[in-house]
Amino acid sequence: MRWVAFVVFAAFLLFAAYELHPFGELDDSRMDDYIISNAQNETAANNAVTSVVFDYRGYDTLGEATVLFTAIAGALVVLRRVKK
Amino acid sequence: MRQDEMTPVVRTIAALIFPFIIIFSFYVIMHGHLTPGGGFQGGAIGASAIVMLIVAYGARNVKKKAKEESLSIFESIGGLVFVIVGIIGFVAASSFLYNFLVGEPLFGTIPPFGSNPGILNSGGILPILNIAVGMKVIGGLASVVLVMALAGGDEE
Amino acid sequence: MIYSIPFYTVIILILVGMYAMIFRRNLIKMAIGLTIVESAVNLFLVTLGYREGGVAPIYTNLPSGIKIPEEMVLPVPQALTLTSIVIGVAILALMLSLSIMIYRHYGTLDSKKVRRLKE
Numbered sequence: 001m002r003w004v005a006f007v008v009f010a011a012f013l014l015f016a017a018y019e020l021h022p023f024g025e026l027d028d029s030r031m032d033d034y035i036i037s038n039a040q041n042e043t044a045a046n047n048a049v050t051s052v053v054f055d056y057r058g059y060d061t062l063g064e065a066t067v068l069f070t071a072i073a074g075a076l077v078v079l080r081r082v083k084k
Numbered sequence: 085m086r087q088d089e090m091t092p093v094v095r096t097i098a099a100l101i102f103p104f105i106i107i108f109s110f111y112v113i114m115h116g117h118l119t120p121g122g123g124f125q126g127g128a129i130g131a132s133a134i135v136m137l138i139v140a141y142g143a144r145n146v147k148k149k150a151k152e153e154s155l156s157i158f159e160s161i162g163g164l165v166f167v168i169v170g171i172i173g174f175v176a177a178s179s180f181l182y183n184f185l186v187g188e189p190l191f192g193t194i195p196p197f198g199s200n201p202g203i204l205n206s207g208g209i210l211p212i213l214n215i216a217v218g219m220k221v222i223g224g225l226a227s228v229v230l231v232m233a234l235a236g237g238d239e240e
Numbered sequence: 241m242i243y244s245i246p247f248y249t250v251i252i253l254i255l256v257g258m259y260a261m262i263f264r265r266n267l268i269k270m271a272i273g274l275t276i277v278e279s280a281v282n283l284f285l286v287t288l289g290y291r292e293g294g295v296a297p298i299y300t301n302l303p304s305g306i307k308i309p310e311e312m313v314l315p316v317p318q319a320l321t322l323t324s325i326v327i328g329v330a331i332l333a334l335m336l337s338l339s340i341m342i343y344r345h346y347g348t349l350d351s352k353k354v355r356r357l358k359e
Contacts, residue, residue, distance in 0.1 A: 002262055009258065013251045023244040024292035032289075032316055033309040036297055044186045044194045045117035045207045048297035048315040053122070053322060054213050058181040061213075062166065064323045065220060069163060071330030072224040075337040076152070079235045118300050124326055199302035221326075228333050235340055 088142035098140035105133040113218040114211065118202035123214040127221025134226040143233035152227050159223030165216040169209055183208040246287040253280035267339050267349045271332065278328040282321050289317035 021027065035056065036048055043051040053061055089095070113126030138146050173182035185192045185208045193206050253276060260273030294313040295306060306312070339349070346354050 006258065006262065010255055013254060017244075017247045017251050020244070020247055023242055023246060023287065024290055026289075026291060026314075029291075029314060032314040035315060036309045036312050040195055040197055040299060042186070043183055043208055043210070044192055045210050046195055046200070046202050046299040047117050047119070047122075048299075048312075049120070049318050050116050050122050050210060050214075052315050052319040054210050055181075055183055055208070057319060058170075058213070060323060061217070062170070062181075064326055065163060065166060065217065067327055068220065068224060068330050069159070071334050072159070072228055075228050075333050076156070076231055078337045078341055079231050081235070120296070120298065124322060195299070198308070199299060199304065202300040225329075228337075232337065232340065 088144070090140050094140050098136055102133055102137060105136070106130060109133065109218075109222075113214050115202075115204075116214040117207035117210045118204070123217030124221055126214075127218040128225070130218070130222040131225035131229075134222075135229050138229060138233055143230060146230065147234065150226075150230075152230055155223045155227040155230070157223075159220050159227070162216045162219030162223065166213060166220075169212055169216070173209070181209075185209050246283070250280050250284045250287075253277075253283070265351050267342065267351060270351070271335050271339070274335070275328070275332060278324075278331075282324055282328075285317050285321045285324065289314035 035052060039045065039048045039051045043055045045051045045055075109126045109130035111126075112121040112129060113123060116122035116126070134146075134150070170181045173184050174180045177184045186194065191205060191207055191209070191211055193203055195203055195206050257273045257276035257280060260276065261270050264270065264273070291311070291313055294311050295303070297312045297315045342354055343349055348354070
């Protein structure tokens with residue numbers, strides 16, 4: 001029974017890879033062209049990837065820091081040792 | 085030599101190269117707005133330096149110098165700095181996490197357009213956020229590995 | 241000359257990871273399978289933003305003769321991959337600490353023997 005589900009899943013993945021766009025040719029990239037052209041004027045940084053992570057999408061980085069804090073707090077609570 | 089320590093050769097080399105790894109992680113964190121890198125990458129390098137000390141010296145010897153409570157406080161200070169910088173941007177300018185230091189003399193020279201050797205004084209609020217996230221990642225990963233190494237040590 | 245080989249590599253890695261998660265009974269092997277699926281999804285996110293013959297979108301010491309927005313790789317998928325890697329690390333830390341507690345309570349790591357809530 002598990003083999004049937006696995007083979008159907010593999011068939012869906014192979015069909016999806018056949019229908020994707022060819023590697024290296026993009027259709028529409030207007031947002032990234034704007035970000036690359038104006039990152040030095042608006043954020044005063046040389047690195048476009050860091051300015052996307054901390055300035056254009058800084059709210060996502062705040063959410064990721066919260067997820068990291070919650071997971072580490074959960075791991076520390078589970079492995080606490082109670083002194084007798 | 086107790087059971088969970090390593091031979092003197094391993095202990096000497098680990099104690100010798102530990103400062104260089106910490107300095108390299110601070111270099112990667114501080115130059116996050118000029119070269120590839122940033123807060124998360126430099127924080128992972130710093131956490132792996134502390135994990136190297138845990139492997140070489142045993143978890144109980146490291147627990148005497150750096151307890152889990154002080155590593156948790158180190159992590160929480162990083163999170164607080166992130167939120168406070170965001171609220172300052174909300175109060176002083178238009179929106180949350182607004183880049184209010186562009187043009188100011190602290191971190192705000194605008195680099196010329198095109199290829200240039202990097203200026204360390206630039207970047208707006210990006211270096212402050214890089215340091216905050218680096219402190220958070222170092223404190224979090226080191227404390228989790230320390231607690232796991234202590235949990236498997238003594239089985240009654 | 242690449243003919244979309246990275247997409248087929250992603251599919252092979254997803255199938256290997258799903259095989260390890262479905263058909264093995266040890267808890268540590270299930271955790272390793274989940275990490276392999278996580279790595280395959282991160283690779284897929286990065287290869288979505290490739291432009292043929294492009295350089296990294298960093299202006300420090302850029303080699304001369306590069307047209308500024310047309311010959312650079314897209315920066316937004318790289319930012320999404322950074323978030324995904326950190327969340328994968330957090331999930332792995334929580335999974336391994338729960339495995340330590342299960343081993344301490346039941347004495348075994350076989351997933352067919354830890355079904356009932358004992359005591």
